[in-house]
Amino acid sequence: MKTFEYTITDPVGIHARPAGELAKEAKKYEDTITVTKGDKSAEAKRLMSLLGLCVVKGDTVTVSVEGANEASTVVAIEKFFKENL
């Protein structure tokens, strides 16, 4: 399992558009991608759950990737966060 932490810089947090983009991006990979804020977790492929985390600017989330291609997938996902959130 590979993980990274990320602090949200986007003023609206993980709102509908980047959440949708993240879900779309996550679906490209076989691995399981999980976003955790505090004690709540959501699968990155599930838009509603992602929105349900209510992640706002300044929040730090832990993203974990588990699967056969986790090494490369985690790089791609971290890049996505840096570029969009």
Next chain:
Amino acid sequence: METKIGKKIFSGIAIGKIQFYKKSENVIARTKISDVDEEINRYEDAKKTAIEQLNDLYEKAVVEVGEANADIFSVHAMMLEDDDYNESVHNIISTQQVNAEYAAAKTGDNFAEIFSNMNDDYFKARAIDIKDITNRVISILCGNTQDNEIGDDPVILVADDLTPSETVQMDKSKLLAFVTKYGSANSHTAILARTMGIPALIGVDIDEEWNGKIGVVDGYEGQFVVDPDITVLEQFFKRKAADDEQKKLLQNLKGKENITKSGRKINLFANIGNPGDLVSVMENDAGGIGLFRSEFLYLESDHYPTEEEQFQAYKKVVETMGGRKVIIRTLDIGADKQVDYFKLDKEENPALGYRAIRICLTRPEIFKTQLRALFRASAYGNLAIMYPMIISVDEVVKIKEISKQVKDELTKEGIKIGNVEEGIMIETPAAALMSDELAKHVDFFSIGTNDLTQYTLAIDRQNAKLDCFYDAHHPALLRAIKMIIENAHKAGIWAGICGELGADTSLTQSFIDMGIDELSVSPGCILTVRKAIREAE
């Protein structure tokens, strides 16, 4: 004739026939079904159609309101593709053996509830999106088509509320204005109204009986008039004609520089009295706010506004203005204003009385509270402070001592403050005459021509008998303004005008010749003054 009030979303005047828009209700019955697979397929087909519709709407919206605002439709499509949502519908159908309409409705309600209970406003508002997509799918399942036909003539659309999909599908050429019961300043309807540039009001107590009647939307006053009397209607037509004229000016002058023919640039700012006017500031393309009257915080309250209350208000204004300068004047209240909790004694001559900076300097707790709030807010934008009713260098020295105390306190508390210019209003003859000395102690002057004129000419503006003696262009006043500007420049500071005279275009050339750096006028006058500047040498 009925007159209703509402919150204005976009100003302007619309006159026309009212069309009452009623949402077609989806009546959802919970019925048992026998073939689970078939029912799930029904849902999947409806879902596919819904997504196609949303993609079409996205394409249409991009053209009409731009990519950022059209985004909502691609988000809706993504929500319908969500595994949690779809699994929920499938589960309800198979475990309860019920119809797709019910399964979708229940799923929609459940998700909407989760979002409604979130703390953050943005996420809370997503509940509406979930209801919207669910309704869309159910309508398709029920075979309901929303009748969006408007008819031949353009109308004022009146409704409880309008979802993004509803507004985008309407024929824009047939829309004069929106009037809704619900909605918010940041709802999709509001965004659309602003983008389309049509008047809109929300929070209006609407009535289905109005359908077909003549209505007038007054986006300036926030009023909706149904079945206006002839005289009222005539007045509105006149106002609309003037409004259209102004809008044409807007088209030509918006975005253009405030630059004279010889290439001198003048800052053109707006005077406002409360945050609601910010809409007007943006609409009229002001470069900043040259006078933000802070009295509204004190007048709208029955207690001294707290530091936190003030901080939130100032923060909002500077944030809304982005990096554009916001000059906030400290409280300018006197015995002539109704503020009981200040406990001001009645005065014979309130204009010459215990007011403004005099209250602040003798009641430093009130002053410090306002200053703390202002310096805190300065970290969020471009904020400057202006002190009113100054008559001596002594006062300025005292003010700066207090403001330094406040800054030091905040810094010690670890609170970030921005770079804040501190200037004064020149609105008394004493200040005008001492402007050479005063200029050495402040960052800028703003000339309050209304009071300066009154005090210099010793004329009470409210007394009509004195009109024959009153001259807004009195040479004494013009001499004073010239001297003030020269003294400012000698000390290396800038000078502006925030009084009414700033908008007097017969004087624009004179002010430019005197070397004025900034003119701050009411938002509606900005473009007219810009025109005058561009036509000046």
